[in-house]
Amino acid sequence: MTTIRDVAKHAGVSVTTASYALNDTGTIGEATRKRVLDAAAELNYHPNAFARNLKKRKTHTIGVFIARFAGSFYEEILEGIHRVILDTDYELLVCPESRSTRRMLLHRQVDGAIVFDSKIADESVLNLASYHFPIVVLDRDLQNDFILPILLDNAQGVRQAFEHLYQQGLRRMSFITGAMDSFDNAERMQTFLNEAGKHNLRVPVYEGSFTEISGYEAAQVILRAAELPDAVFCANDQMAIGFLRAMHERGLHAPDDIAVVGFDDIPLSRYTQPQVSTIGTSRIEWGATAARQLIDFLEKETSFQPQRIPTRFLQRESSTLRDRS
Amino acid sequence: MTTIRDVAKHAGVSVTTASYALNDTGTIGEATRKRVLDAAAELNYHPNAFARNLKKRKTHTIGVFIARFAGSFYEEILEGIHRVILDTDYELLVCPESRSTRRMLLHRQVDGAIVFDSKIADESVLNLASYHFPIVVLDRDLQNDFILPILLDNAQGVRQAFEHLYQQGLRRMSFITGAMDSFDNAERMQTFLNEAGKHNLRVPVYEGSFTEISGYEAAQVILRAAELPDAVFCANDQMAIGFLRAMHERGLHAPDDIAVVGFDDIPLSRYTQPQVSTIGTSRIEWGATAARQLIDFLEKETSFQPQRIPTRFLQRESSTLRDRS
DNA sequence: ACATCAAGGTGAAACGTTTCACTTTCGCCT
DNA sequence: AGGCGAAAGTGAAACGTTTCACCTTGATGT
Numbered sequence: 001m002t003t004i005r006d007v008a009k010h011a012g013v014s015v016t017t018a019s020y021a022l023n024d025t026g027t028i029g030e031a032t033r034k035r036v037l038d039a040a041a042e043l044n045y046h047p048n049a050f051a052r053n054l055k056k057r058k059t060h061t062i063g064v065f066i067a068r069f070a071g072s073f074y075e076e077i078l079e080g081i082h083r084v085i086l087d088t089d090y091e092l093l094v095c096p097e098s099r100s101t102r103r104m105l106l107h108r109q110v111d112g113a114i115v116f117d118s119k120i121a122d123e124s125v126l127n128l129a130s131y132h133f134p135i136v137v138l139d140r141d142l143q144n145d146f147i148l149p150i151l152l153d154n155a156q157g158v159r160q161a162f163e164h165l166y167q168q169g170l171r172r173m174s175f176i177t178g179a180m181d182s183f184d185n186a187e188r189m190q191t192f193l194n195e196a197g198k199h200n201l202r203v204p205v206y207e208g209s210f211t212e213i214s215g216y217e218a219a220q221v222i223l224r225a226a227e228l229p230d231a232v233f234c235a236n237d238q239m240a241i242g243f244l245r246a247m248h249e250r251g252l253h254a255p256d257d258i259a260v261v262g263f264d265d266i267p268l269s270r271y272t273q274p275q276v277s278t279i280g281t282s283r284i285e286w287g288a289t290a291a292r293q294l295i296d297f298l299e300k301e302t303s304f305q306p307q308r309i310p311t312r313f314l315q316r317e318s319s320t321l322r323d324r325s
Numbered sequence: 326m327t328t329i330r331d332v333a334k335h336a337g338v339s340v341t342t343a344s345y346a347l348n349d350t351g352t353i354g355e356a357t358r359k360r361v362l363d364a365a366a367e368l369n370y371h372p373n374a375f376a377r378n379l380k381k382r383k384t385h386t387i388g389v390f391i392a393r394f395a396g397s398f399y400e401e402i403l404e405g406i407h408r409v410i411l412d413t414d415y416e417l418l419v420c421p422e423s424r425s426t427r428r429m430l431l432h433r434q435v436d437g438a439i440v441f442d443s444k445i446a447d448e449s450v451l452n453l454a455s456y457h458f459p460i461v462v463l464d465r466d467l468q469n470d471f472i473l474p475i476l477l478d479n480a481q482g483v484r485q486a487f488e489h490l491y492q493q494g495l496r497r498m499s500f501i502t503g504a505m506d507s508f509d510n511a512e513r514m515q516t517f518l519n520e521a522g523k524h525n526l527r528v529p530v531y532e533g534s535f536t537e538i539s540g541y542e543a544a545q546v547i548l549r550a551a552e553l554p555d556a557v558f559c560a561n562d563q564m565a566i567g568f569l570r571a572m573h574e575r576g577l578h579a580p581d582d583i584a585v586v587g588f589d590d591i592p593l594s595r596y597t598q599p600q601v602s603t604i605g606t607s608r609i610e611w612g613a614t615a616a617r618q619l620i621d622f623l624e625k626e627t628s629f630q631p632q633r634i635p636t637r638f639l640q641r642e643s644s645t646l647r648d649r650s
Numbered sequence: 651a652c653a654t655c656a657a658g659g660t661g662a663a664a665c666g667t668t669t670c671a672c673t674t675t676c677g678c679c680t
Numbered sequence: 681a682g683g684c685g686a687a688a689g690t691g692a693a694a695c696g697t698t699t700c701a702c703c704t705t706g707a708t709g710t
Contacts, residue, residue: 345669348668373666375666375667376667377666381667
């Protein structure tokens with residue numbers, strides 16, 4: 001490991017001078033600077049990030065903490081964050097769930113964080129967030145001066161979807177939930193049940209977990225019943241797709257037998273047979289908004305501006321009854 | 326920022342003792358240890374990762390360097406890497422392309438790296454890799470004691486695909502390339518042209534860039550020609566899907582008018598109309614293999630074992646001629 | 651001829667840990 | 681009673697930077 005000391009020696013200057021030359025700070029003569037740079041190149045020198053960051057208290061890096069990579073879901077959010085980062089001179093670090101809780105350590109390796117991992121306790125977030133370590137959360141409604149929630153406006157889309165189903169005369173609706181510790185799931189469910197309540201509809205609830213297979217399994221229960229629902233709202237698209245698969249296997253057809261609606265507008269939802277009606281949002285915009293707010297806080301020290309990302313119902317085949325006349 | 330010094334003072338012990346207690350090393354009495362832990366909790370102490378890592382020369386973290394997140398492609402590789410990491414007590418950091426070349430610094434924040442970003446020059450990789458910083462590359466054929474390429478066996482799948490097309494009597498084949506700086510693209514193209522050469526077929530080559538739109542655009546050129554090809558091989562699925570879209574818009578139908586083959590077996594390829602014939606591999610296994618090799622090198626210091634990830638042709642609708650009798 | 655100043659450069663402290671080498675205490679064995 | 685060793689604890693150096701405060705030199709203005 002070559003250090004700045006080696007570079008200095010090789011260039012025949014002091015460590016201080018070498019540091020100034022390498023960072024283009026201080027007042028160093030052109031000739032000397034060049035000598036240092038050459039020495040650094042020759043020795044294949046790379047500064048030690050730890051030593052550097054220990055001294056300067058900033059890393060110019062933001063960290064994103066997610067649960068996992070699979071699921072087509074994070075991808076666009078990350079892409080949105082990344083696009084914003086590319087326009088700044090910050091670095092981006094994405095850190096998935098890891099075994100050791102030592103992950104906490106990692107927190108200090110970045111100037112600010114974006115959290116989207118329900119396994120991280122609210123308490124941890126509260127403990128860590130501070131003026132020097134602002135946190136944007138995408139998966140919980142937690143807020144103070146240093147914690148900013150950027151959430152989907154789940155209610156908006158769900159209301160539109162309910163309206164759409166109701167308008168078509170559907171009255172026997174069921175709801176398949178996602179993971180119960182998910183904020184989005186909770187809000188989707190609550191809104192849907194609320195809307196139904198306004199019309200005095202009782203909506204049976206089945207528990208899923210946001211995976212395709214859990215939608216399929218919920219379908220096994222639902223489709224075995226004596227009386228089938230005429231509409232099923234799934235808390236995300238993957239479960240809707242699982243549900244459709246189960247229907248298909250039993251010779252049932254959406255929307256004629258049961259209208260199906262999902263949530264998220266994942267790419268696949270447009271390509272299934274039938275195409276899945278769903279509730280969409282721009283996840284790229286979501287990630288970008290989060291990143292922008294965080295960077296702004298870090299840079300210009302503006303304060304956090306809570307906001308909701310709009311969602312809207314996308315009417316597709318799986319829920320659109322043919323003209324019955 | 327509370328430091329270990331504060332904790333020590335608060336617990337009435339020396340800094341050394343506090344450190345030992347917090348790390349569960351050294352010989353510290355039960356009572357003292359508890360006192361320190363309590364103090365740390367009370368002060369909401371989190372060790373400074375930089376100071377720590379500066380001293381210990383290991384971070385117990387591996388870094389993955391990719392170009393971007395979008396594309397459904399990295400997702401599974403990352404998932405594979407992540408799964409392996411979860412079984413160890415390493416941490417995982419994923420770092421996409423960023424503006425400043427300062428990213429080099431980041432390199433030193435991890436014990437080893439997995440590189441999948443053709444924007445990173447071979448030279449950089451060569452410069453950085455060392456006994457203390459092993460690198461696994463997924464996108465180039467670079468190799469020495471500290472650099473391990475884990476590559477797709479592109480040739481295998483491409484040969485099978487060519488064979489499939491040829492067997493069906495197709496002779497007027499075209500090739501649409503991906504990004505020209507991509508190793509995989511080069512290998513796919515070379516193999517395809519090679520195979521064609523063996524049968525004295527001349528294959529026109531059109532340049533794309535791995536995106537759906539570039540496949541669509543290449544199609545505009547190809548489909549405008551007087552004589553259409555009877556088969557088109559696209560260097561990845563997204564371009565194949567773009568190509569199919571263009572065909573659809575012109576009322577052409579695969580495979581009857583033109584047989585189409587992609588590469589990668591992205592989830593979508595199974596859901597399009599018609600389903601896309603493609604060449605698949607387990608990207609999860611790919612990522613997992615890379616991670617495993619890297620961790621093994623880091624841990625048990627086994628040396629690197631070069632290997633290729635197998636690929637195989639998946640025959641689907643877009644290239645399978647109906648019985649013509 | 652002398653003070654002043656800018657330009658170019660340097661020594662050493664500091665960042666927050668870990669860890670080596672050392673000290674003290676005390677119970678136990680012979 | 682003396683010696684020994686384990687257990688519990690500590691002081692200080694070290695990791696590789698950055699940066700503050702300072703020094704030297706030579707040119708400039710008066």
